[in-house]
Amino acid sequence: MEAQASASASAPAPTLAPPVVNAEYYKEIERARRYLRALISSKNCAPMMLRLAFHDAGTYDALTKTGGPNGSIRNPQELNHSANRGLETAVDLCEKVKRKHPCITYADLYQLAGVVAVEVTGGPTIHFVPGRQDSLSSPAEGRLPDANKGAEHLRLVFNRMGLEDKDIVALSGAHTLGGAHKQVSGFDGKWTEEPWKFDNSYFKELMKSSTKSLTTSNPPTGYSQQKPSSSAAGEDSTGRRLFIFPTDQTLIKDPKFLGYVMLYEQEEEAFFRDYAASHKKLSELGFVPPTLASRVITAVKNSSTMAKTAAGVAFATTAIAITFYYRRRSQREQE
Incomplete structure (x- = not known):
């Protein structure tokens, strides 16, 4: 690094919004x-x-x-x-x-x-x-x-x-x-x-x-x-x-x-x-990389989404099973 240096202070630099690291x-x-x-x-x-x-x-x-x-x-x-x-x-x-x-x-x-x-x-x-x-x-x-x-x-x-x-x-x-x-x-x-x-x-x-x-x-x-x-x-x-x-x-x-x-x-x-x-x-001087905590939060959110999806599938499956059960019961009664 071809340069000259002396310790010089300056006011904190304003920054733009952080990037969305997805x-x-x-x-x-x-x-x-x-x-x-x-x-x-x-x-x-x-x-x-x-x-x-x-x-x-x-x-x-x-x-x-x-x-x-x-x-x-x-x-x-x-x-x-x-x-x-x-x-x-x-x-x-x-x-x-x-x-x-x-x-x-x-x-x-x-x-x-x-x-x-x-x-x-x-x-x-x-x-x-x-x-x-x-x-x-x-x-x-x-x-x-x-x-x-x-x-x-x-x-x-x-x-x-x-x-x-x-x-x-x-x-x-x-x-x-x-x-x-x-x-x-x-x-x-x-x-x-x-x-x-x-x-x-x-x-x-x-x-x-x-x-x-x-x-x-x-x-x-x-x-x-x-x-x-x-x-x-x-x-x-x-x-x-x-x-x-x-x-x-x-x-x-x-x-x-x-x-x-x-x-x-x-x-x-x-x-x-x-x-x-x-x-x-x-x-990375002065840079705080994405932390473990943020990754955990993301994982929790993903898990929550998956859980909601799984719950929806389970509910739909149950509804189909109940419908099938009552149809079979109705057919038997008619026989």
Whole structure:
């Protein structure tokens, strides 16, 4: 997530009415999922869709219960935040899906797009629960991570969301996809040799990385007050240097972060397992999924309906039996 961050409060965002998450809504989610698979594959836009999902969710403040995966990133004032530069294309692509499936909220759509982006590039399956409400307003700018900063900053930002060290490292593994673009962040390069494949290459490159600095241009005005820097993480098959953010370097400099990096470098299955769990947490920040209680109420209602139907059938059967009995009795008396 290429962005700058500082803890900033805002008034609770008004929300639209919650979606009616019934059988038809689930069907629409599955239809949208199929559409997204084809769209993301054909447009080769998985990194962009994943970034959209992360940036919509990553504004959450657990203390004030504001921000989060509520679709507010589509609002012009939030989309124009320096952290979200370049995401207009992802929002426009999602709008195509929205037009075909209008009952799905933007909040669900953006998070579903992130889940599918991981799936179609070979990553883990992430359990998706629909029902998020759309927000009519956005939090103030400055809640997302600043790529120029270190461990203290990363913990401040992610702890504010309610996430922990393991989540920070696992979610950073999403940098296995795509790369940085100078016109977007002031950085330029890719993290891994195969930036369209979701695997644990990011952690392998981190462990090989050196501290040799590369010179990059100043970022666009408003992105950061610091001049960005990066370090070499080896070279790809063409001899081009791979790239890491200062926040990536932090993961191998901080002992607690490093433990997870080493684990994920050695065990891709462990990375996939933890990534799927952390991605799900991020995508549900501030969201209360349909509860067991609501499912029980639905089941009771269904049972009640079935009971009424069964009672009706029993009554009709009894009436038929009585009618048959009196007809037979009348026939006997006439004989």
